Amino acid sequence: MRILCLLKPVPDVDQLRYDRERNILVREQARLLLNPEDATAAATALGLKRVAPETYIEAVSMAPRGAMPHLEDLVRRGIDRATLLSDPRHAGSDTWVTSRVLARYLSTQDYDCVFCGTHTLDGGTGQVPAQVAEVLGLPLMVGVSTLVELDPRARQAVVEVEGEAALMRFSLELPAVLGFQYNAEHKLPHIRYADLTRDVSERVAVLGNRELRMDEAELGLRGSLTQVRRIEADALEAKDPLRLRGDREGIDQVYHWLEQKGFLQP
Amino acid sequence: MKRMLVYIDEEAVDDSIKLLEVGRLLYGDQGFRSYALAAGGRIGEAGSRFDCVFRASHGPVPNYDSATLARCIETLHQTYGFDAIVVPGTHGGRMIAPRAAMRLRAGLVADVTGVGLNGDDVLMVRPAFSGRMLATIVCRGGGPVMMSVRPKVFTYLEPALKTAEFVEVDVRDARLPGVRLIERREQAEARDxxxxxxxxxxxxxxxxxxxxxxxxxxxxxxxxxxxxxxxxxxxxxxxxxxxxxxxxxxxxxxxxxxxxxxxxxxxxxxxxxxxxxxxxxxxxxxxxxxxxxxxxxxxxxxxxxxxxxxxxxxxxxxxxx
Incomplete structure (x- = not known):
């Protein structure tokens, strides 16, 4: 069985700082981390490989070159191969372009299933899994909370989705695209000590547009169908809170505040 | 007169209908003709809120059948030439909108929290970087403006009353096998x-x-x-x-x-x-x-x-x- 995992390194949003004077988002100091839902997808794939060692997993990421250490780490954690789609011409790509680049690479590969996270922390549109599925003409399910079964012989995946009103179980014809929901139980395994410095260069590759051969007019900002006109810090004003201690006096004050605002029933 | 299509998710009918507010904010009450795609079968009050309601002619198409519904939206757009297509940000809507946008070669903006016009450009505002920033986004290219909107972000308080024309849409040719619902267990009814x-x-x-x-x-x-x-x-x-x-x-x-x-x-x-x-x-x-x-x-x-x-x-x- 061959699984392709789509992964994105994202800046840790809690470390982003907004520079009000220059009106820009300072991303430099923010460390990159593997998007948590993508990590759930990769960890789920590795879980299958533990049960069925012949499972072949390839990680695919469209990102700047700086993402390479993340992909190398994934190989050290047990993923068979990692491919970074990286080209300066990709800069500024929206989901339309990104999905087409990813799908372009996927269309050259054999696979039974595509795993990815449903959302990313940074852009968070959740559009890429569906758009990749559409370009490739594949069945799709996002928000997957549990992978019940993946049977390449029967060409079928069974998944569960915790919906608003119901828990639903779907079957999908393979190959399919599955978008996972974050699941704290599916964590990537630690890198074994002996593997920390293992040379994995034979198992990673970088492909640029020279290899993918897409029309340059369809890439990056130029090829995007959406354009960011303005980006600004949300006008949410920091409040100057009334600071209280959690002692009797503080609790009293909260009680009176609630009473005064009408939150306590008479 | 502008034309706006709203996808009605059968599991969030009222919230889907409220997306008419997007059209009102952009074009004004009288400035657009409203279309509802209610392929899932449930229409709620759509019949008295929209100018036109599309239904599937040979049995409902459920919200998880995103491939079929994307094709259906594409076909409707070819006939009606929508200026805007608005989809609720439900589990189903989040699969349908991106697929439809891909087919229509249209820019799509997710989780829109505000809309406005700048000349002919539709401006869409959405949170980015987990809500730290607000991005104002425009669509380029010739396609319709497409957006997904989270439930209950827009309120539609004084709906204009209409008598919808019902149109049956034959989606049999667009149907793709691939996803089947095999079990559904209702969660305990809880207040939202x-x-x-x-x-x-x-x-x-x-x-x-x-x-x-x-x-x-x-x-x-x-x-x-x-x-x-x-x-x-x-x-x-x-x-x-x-x-x-x-x-x-x-x-x-x-x-x-x-x-x-x-x-x-x-x-x-x-x-x-x-x-x-x-x-x-x-x-x-x-x-x-x-x-x-x-x-x-x-x-x-x-x-x-x-x-x-x-x-x-x-x-x-x-x-x-």
Missing amino acids: IRESKVLVAGGGGAIHDFHLLERLAKALSGMVAASRKAVDLDRAPRTIQVGQSGKIVRPRLYIAVGISGSAPHVAGIRNAEYVISVNQDRHAPICSLSDIAVEGDGRAFLEGLLERIEAPRTKIHGGRE
């Missing part, structure tokens, strides 16, 4: 935290205190909510998770106990009128969003406040005995 005026939320610092949160929520006629951490630790169901990956809420009062206030969480509560936070750490990010920031132990606070709130009633009760 987005409907509650008061929310008492617990996070990583309150995972052993949810029974106290329940009591406080009850005393304030509100509901319990949770941060992602509490959900991940199995202390609360995902349906009550607040934040970017959970629900966007707008209560009058939000009490956050043991929640530090990561950016994704804060994104979910920015529309709360009042926030009271209880935290050990006086520098927790949620404090700068709070009207009252209580520094201290969550459990002690909850017990103390409950004692204070419940005390008078206990006395009356005792007096009757």
Whole structure:
């Protein structure tokens, strides 16, 4: 069985700082981390490989070159191969372009299933899994909370989705695209000590547009169908809170505040 | 006259209909003809809200059949030439909209929280970087403007009354096999935290205190909510998770106990009128969003406040005995 995992390194949003004077988002100091839902997808794939060692997993990421250490780490954690789609011409790509680049690479590969996270922390549109599925003409399910079964012989995946009103179980014809929901139980395994410095260069590759051969007019900002006109810090004003201690006096004050605002029933 | 299509998700019919507000904000009440795609069969009040309602002619097409519905939207667009296509940000809508946008070669903006016009350009505002930033986005290219909108972000208070023309759409040629629903277990009917005026939320610092949160929520006629951490630790169901990956809420009062206030969480509560936070750490990010920031132990606070709130009633009760 061959699984392709789509992964994105994202800046840790809690470390982003907004520079009000220059009106820009300072991303430099923010460390990159593997998007948590993508990590759930990769960890789920590795879980299958533990049960069925012949499972072949390839990680695919469209990102700047700086993402390479993340992909190398994934190989050290047990993923068979990692491919970074990286080209300066990709800069500024929206989901339309990104999905087409990813799908372009996927269309050259054999696979039974595509795993990815449903959302990313940074852009968070959740559009890429569906758009990749559409370009490739594949069945799709996002928000997957549990992978019940993946049977390449029967060409079928069974998944569960915790919906608003119901828990639903779907079957999908393979190959399919599955978008996972974050699941704290599916964590990537630690890198074994002996593997920390293992040379994995034979198992990673970088492909640029020279290899993918897409029309340059369809890439990056130029090829995007959406354009960011303005980006600004949300006008949410920091409040100057009334600071209280959690002692009797503080609790009293909260009680009176609630009473005064009408939150306590008479 | 502009034309706007709204996808009606059969599991969120009312919320889907309310997306008409997007058309009203952009084009004015009289400025557009409204179309509803109600392929899932349930139409609610759509018949008296839209100018035209499309239904599937040979049995409903469910919201999880995103490939078929994307083709259906494409076919309708070829006939009607919509200026805007608006899809609710439901589980199904989030699969259908991107697929349809891909087929229509249209730019798509997700989780739109505001719209406006700049000349002929439709401006769409959405949160980015887990709600830290607001991005104003325009679509380019020749396709329609497409957006997905989270439920209950726009309110549509005074609907214009209409008598819809019903049009049957034959989707048999567009049908793709691939996804089948094999089992559905209804979750216990629960009130939606987005409907509650008061929310008492617990996070990583309150995972052993949810029974106290329940009591406080009850005393304030509100509901319990949770941060992602509490959900991940199995202390609360995902349906009550607040934040970017959970629900966007707008209560009058939000009490956050043991929640530090990561950016994704804060994104979910920015529309709360009042926030009271209880935290050990006086520098927790949620404090700068709070009207009252209580520094201290969550459990002690909850017990103390409950004692204070419940005390008078206990006395009356005792007096009757």
